[in-house]
Amino acid sequence: MRCLKCNVDLGDEYQLCPLCGSQAANERAVIEGMRTAEYPDVEYRPYPKRKVLGFFIAYLLTCAACMAADYINSGRLGISVLTAFILPCIWVLFIRPFVVKKEYIGSYILQDVFFLALLMLYISKVGTGNFGSALSHGIPILLIVSEIALLVSSLVEKYNRVISISYLLTGAAADIILIVIALSSRNVTLVLPLAALGTALVSLAIIKGLASKEFNEEIKARFKP
């Protein structure tokens, strides 16, 4: 087929010229031996619309419901504000990274431990008037659970080993800070921070033993000038 108006060859399948829209003429092509490379039949799909407004309205309604329930029960507004803050945090910190973005467990744990630790400190301060219970119990237990989770993920998945080492080193540093605080404060006991450090070191030793070659190679490649 040819378009006589544009003076160009078209494939045998064409009835119209894609350039000018005029009727294709059943004439012999000037360039011989060409076959049309077909594209798939496509149904146009616009970009998915943003669901921000829906999310925002749902969030506001949930907050309003929480506030109303809390106000009816206790007559206080403070805890309702906390609830309204926690709801998006749960989505942003726990559900979205793991379910939607599929983050690696290490980065998932790191950011969640950070924000949960802040929350524990806040609750400890509101509940007991100081940070003692969070520093001696809540945060060390959180760190122990995280370190065990990192160890398990490294044992199950070979690829996570090298990444887990850096996260465990961060955990060990946090444990040492807790121990220093415990040594300098009467409100904080030393047992759980020490247990957390022990867990981190044992986990590090196990993973380092498993991943030493890969780890050394990565360090070598990264710091090579």
Added chain:
Amino acid sequence: MKLKLTEVENAKDIKAASVPSRFQLDNAATIYPACRTRDWNNVYRFAIIFKEEINPVLLQQAVDDFYNRLPTYFVRLRTGAFWYYFERIRSSRVVVQEDYYPCRAVNLFDSEKPCFRVMYYKRRLSLEAFHGVADGGASLIFIKSIAARYLQLLGYKIEISGDLLNCEDSFKESEFEDSFKRHAVKVKGVKRSEVSSYQYEADPIPNYYKVIHGLIPVEDLKALSKEYSITITEYLSAVLLYAFYLDAPKPCKKPIKISIPISLRNSFESNSMRNFSLYTNIGFDATKKNNYTFEEVLEEIRGKLREGMDKEKLLKTFSKNVGDAGNPFVRFMPSGIKRQVLNLGFKKVGQNQFIASMTNLGIAKMPDSAMEHIDRFEVLLGETPVKHIAIALISDGKNMNISFTSNAKRVDVQRFFFTFLSQKGARVRIECNDKESWFKQ
């Protein structure tokens, strides 16, 4: 035939030790994550049209075989404190059947898929890659190597020669280097500012990509360019500029310029399989007079491309880019702020300097044993949210394939471009992906 994932070999472990599991973007790639939007990122496509339909299972196996050979491709993007970085991923499962328009965005942050996809549809094998991973020169080598390996798996004897990569070789460290940093020198007083260009106006349709291929025998183009003693690229640049000039409302208030990417591998020694290209803007001042003829446009741009490809000039330009990226203020700016600054610069300054990009990949060479099974090559540039048209050229030595991509339905520039060439005596064959324009409604 649809791909059955169960038939595909499981993803392999990361073995190539010379590439760290996380690494920085190269100097040219820095801009691409910044200018992406929620639905769009900078993707280009290379395609090889075979003479027979493609077997997806063997194609996936061919891609799997390159997992350790080219680990810099099997990466995903991650957000760091100061900038984005690439992280290698385990999966090489990237082969999918083509089911939508070309050059649509790649999911850059997917933990299971790399920043490129390999697609098949009947006889067409396509590689669509995010520009941050590698430039066109590297990706052309990659797709040719995949095609050669695929033909080998089909049972043909294909000799791996020229720039083709052998999947059994190990990855070379020189392929991982950021060649910009290696060649950069200290420069002072290099200015980037340019007069802005007239912009092509169209009604863009989001997530729509119209492709018009024009196949022209190389000998016809050679004859046309020989008349004016210029190269084919210069000749086609002049035709394109003239097409934009005729399409523009008169009188023109701004110059008309197009951007031409230049592979630096020809001027500077590099084996890098990442980005190592730059661009030059060429055009003419359409405000000077009202009725330009094609010959006048051609005289205006004569020599400008060669001038833009001058080694010293290119060195100064990318050295300035490397210098700016190394500035401590820029380096340690938090990535959230840096992204907004770069995005603004890209949209308001960088994109205003030219009307469209036109890239010429030259001749795609493969051994004769492989060319027996290949019909032709294609290359497509994805358009950007602010540019509604892009042009890419590639040749197999016999025919030049000129591909226009556009996110608008109107085809005035394309029509003028191809009818001008056919009027001048070139034989032109047109193909289009939008079947609406094939048939009577």
